[in-house]
Amino acid sequence: METIKDIINTLTAPEILITLATILLFVSAKYRHVFYTNTVALVLFPAMFVFMAISMFDEDFYLIVTKPDNVPIVGMLFLIPFFTWFSMREAVRNDRRTDSGTPLIEKEETADKVLTWPDLVYTELIAIVLLTVLLVGWSILIPAPLEESANPAATPNPSKAPWYFLGLQEMLVYFDPWLAGVVFPGLIIVGLMAIPYIDTNPKGNGYYTFKERSWEIMTFLFGFLILWVLLVILGTFLRGPNWNFFGPYEYWDTHKLEALVNVDLSDYFWVRLLGMGRPDNILIRESVGFLVVLGYFLIPPMVLARTIFKRFYENLGPARYHIMVFLLLCMASLPIKMVLRWLFNLKYIIGIPEFFFNI
Amino acid sequence: MSKVNPPLRAAKPGEPADAGRRSFFSWMSLAWVSFTASMLAAGTATARFMFPNVLFEPPLTFRAGRPEELQVGIVDERFKDSNQVWLVREGGGIYALSTTCTHLGCTPNWLSAEQKFKCPCHGSGFYITGINFEGPAPRPLERFAISLADDGQLVIDKGRKFQQEKGQWELPGAYLEF
Incomplete structure (x- = not known):
């Protein structure tokens, strides 16, 4: 039992967990005919449930899962995989129907039009009533966790954002506050708003499909499931005192030692590579970082337009293509920075603390 | 003229014909002045409210x-x-x-x-x-x-x-x- 716990504690370390989840996402999409079937769901979801139930006997696991703050995330652990599985199953079924020329599921279910009133409005009313009952019951059964009055001299340890912001808080470990707290959240909102203007492809409107839009769906699933939901789960269950990582069966030891010594790119270049001191002039010192960042945002769009994104470039036109690639590169910068941190302890590519400018 | 702006009341004997209009305007200006004054007072009070009487901050x-x-x-x-x-x-x-x-x-x-x-x-x-x-x-x-x-x-x-x-x-x- 202890060995299994140790293995799980090791596997849930951020670098391994995020890598494994990414592999799982892409492999399951590749073999979706096998993975997104009823058989797999009938094994997977009960297995998850049994796993949670057995784990409850572990004191540390029990404490963290039953914390009133964390209850919605426990629900999310089941709900989000379920809905992902469900929509992928429908997509796989529909793709098969398209291949064989039979009408889509949606067409078969409702041959006629459905009326807003009463069909939709009644469904919504019932949903509203049921959800209200659920929320009232929940708030009575699990009281809100109140703490002692605020004291600026004592920050709770660990200090966690509301659960829906934990993905942002996790991002703050890898990026400077102005990027992770201002620029990226803004870009997420603007980027999501821009989707209908960039992606005007009507395929997939009103019916499930994977084959017709595999690239778009995988980009979205990676951004949503890995870069948002998984980071929320990680922040909720696996971040403990001093924002250290703790496995699900690990005691939250305030004195856990974890080496987090990070090095700037300028250090790597001037000190370790060239064997000299860092130049005094800030612009010379950070010139490598500026080149890397500029190159990252300038070279890939041009290269991609001529190679694997050729189809996008032709369909979207230069303006929409460049906005799309810029948003994509911003999204990709998070996993890239994570990997650089895990592998090389890289702190900042451009580090100018003198002017609060760090990338 | 009188069609557009009729006098508010008939002029009393010995009074100029447009006395009613004149008194109307003086009342109006009084109302505006007092309204502005009350707004200024309220604004000042609000601004004053931003600076508490007692600051529980330790001295620098x-x-x-x-x-x-x-x-x-x-x-x-x-x-x-x-x-x-x-x-x-x-x-x-x-x-x-x-x-x-x-x-x-x-x-x-x-x-x-x-x-x-x-x-x-x-x-x-x-x-x-x-x-x-x-x-x-x-x-x-x-x-x-x-x-x-x-x-x-x-x-x-x-x-x-x-x-x-x-x-x-x-x-x-x-x-x-x-």
């Missing part, structure tokens, strides 16, 4: 006891709650560190076993000197001006701060030789 400059009370290599946390300052004495002198993390402003904890300040919010770590060495904090903790008063007590002035990345720790006041 405070006395922190005699330097002999500090032990070498020990972080003094007596003024953490009241003034958000750590006092540190090392071999050659004393300095006053701000308890505000330079990442996003949480209050780190001093972990004496690990000999480091560790922030609970995002895991930034600082040496006893205040230099950042782990986690996301972009720069070292700030130091406050420290000096010795005539009565031999330490005086910390939080109005003046010294930032290491700007080379200010070398300036007089950032460090008290003792």
Whole structure:
């Protein structure tokens, strides 16, 4: 039992967990005919449930899962995989129907039009009533966790954002506050708003499909499931005192030692590579970082337009293509920075603390 | 003319024909003046409300006891709650560190076993000197001006701060030789 716990504690370390989840996402999409079937769901979801139930006997696991703050995330652990599985199953079924020329599921279910009133409005009313009952019951059964009055001299340890912001808080470990707290959240909102203007492809409107839009769906699933939901789960269950990582069966030891010594790119270049001191002039010192960042945002769009994104470039036109690639590169910068941190302890590519400018 | 603007009431004998109109305008201007005055008064009262009568903030400059009370290599946390300052004495002198993390402003904890300040919010770590060495904090903790008063007590002035990345720790006041 202890060995299994140790293995799980090791596997849930951020670098391994995020890598494994990414592999799982892409492999399951590749073999979706096998993975997104009823058989797999009938094994997977009960297995998850049994796993949670057995784990409850572990004191540390029990404490963290039953914390009133964390209850919605426990629900999310089941709900989000379920809905992902469900929509992928429908997509796989529909793709098969398209291949064989039979009408889509949606067409078969409702041959006629459905009326807003009463069909939709009644469904919504019932949903509203049921959800209200659920929320009232929940708030009575699990009281809100109140703490002692605020004291600026004592920050709770660990200090966690509301659960829906934990993905942002996790991002703050890898990026400077102005990027992770201002620029990226803004870009997420603007980027999501821009989707209908960039992606005007009507395929997939009103019916499930994977084959017709595999690239778009995988980009979205990676951004949503890995870069948002998984980071929320990680922040909720696996971040403990001093924002250290703790496995699900690990005691939250305030004195856990974890080496987090990070090095700037300028250090790597001037000190370790060239064997000299860092130049005094800030612009010379950070010139490598500026080149890397500029190159990252300038070279890939041009290269991609001529190679694997050729189809996008032709369909979207230069303006929409460049906005799309810029948003994509911003999204990709998070996993890239994570990997650089895990592998090389890289702190900042451009580090100018003198002017609060760090990338 | 009279069709457009009829007199408000008939003129009394001996009164000019447009007396009603004139008194109307004087009433109107009185109303506007009092309305403006009341708005100004309300605005002033609101502005005054922004400056509370009593401020429960500790003064920026405070006395922190005699330097002999500090032990070498020990972080003094007596003024953490009241003034958000750590006092540190090392071999050659004393300095006053701000308890505000330079990442996003949480209050780190001093972990004496690990000999480091560790922030609970995002895991930034600082040496006893205040230099950042782990986690996301972009720069070292700030130091406050420290000096010795005539009565031999330490005086910390939080109005003046010294930032290491700007080379200010070398300036007089950032460090008290003792």
